[in-house]
Amino acid sequence: MKTNIGISKADTTKVITILSHYLSDSYYLYLKTHNFHWNVTGMHFQNLHKLFDDQYNALFSSLDEIAERIRSLGEFVPGSYMQMKELTCIKESKEIPNDREMLKILLDDHETIVRNLRNWIEEANQASDVGTGDFLTARIEEHEKTAWMLRSHLES
Numbered sequence: 001m002k003t004n005i006g007i008s009k010a011d012t013t014k015v016i017t018i019l020s021h022y023l024s025d026s027y028y029l030y031l032k033t034h035n036f037h038w039n040v041t042g043m044h045f046q047n048l049h050k051l052f053d054d055q056y057n058a059l060f061s062s063l064d065e066i067a068e069r070i071r072s073l074g075e076f077v078p079g080s081y082m083q084m085k086e087l088t089c090i091k092e093s094k095e096i097p098n099d100r101e102m103l104k105i106l107l108d109d110h111e112t113i114v115r116n117l118r119n120w121i122e123e124a125n126q127a128s129d130v131g132t133g134d135f136l137t138a139r140i141e142e143h144e145k146t147a148w149m150l151r152s153h154l155e156s
Helices: 009-039 045-072 081-087 099-126 130-154
Strands: none
Touching: 009 045, 009 081, 009 099, 009 130, 045 099, 045 130, 099 130
């Protein structure tokens, strides 16, 4: 059945596109953070191993929330690596960087998502989807907090 929630098909399509990009970015960031958790070394191993553990678990939980938001709008969720690779702006890490570089990479990725979310919130609200706007607003706070924690590890 089609949804009848007071948002036009054109606006719903715009919002689904936003959420699909956000899901893909979050998934790629989850994979990268989990990879860094597994492969971190150095003097700060224990602290960073735990930090990355907390962060990838939070990202993993958010994936289901984002996917369920897409489904609540009546569309199917992009679920293949190929689909997500086409939708994400997060770059893969092919090498294993040192611990400090891991922090910088993750910080840059979270800040990229924050910048995108600011635009997407405005676009969702313009599409009369305040539910998605509110959802993305709550998510931006999580990415900002994570960015702050990563940035704090880089300060001397």
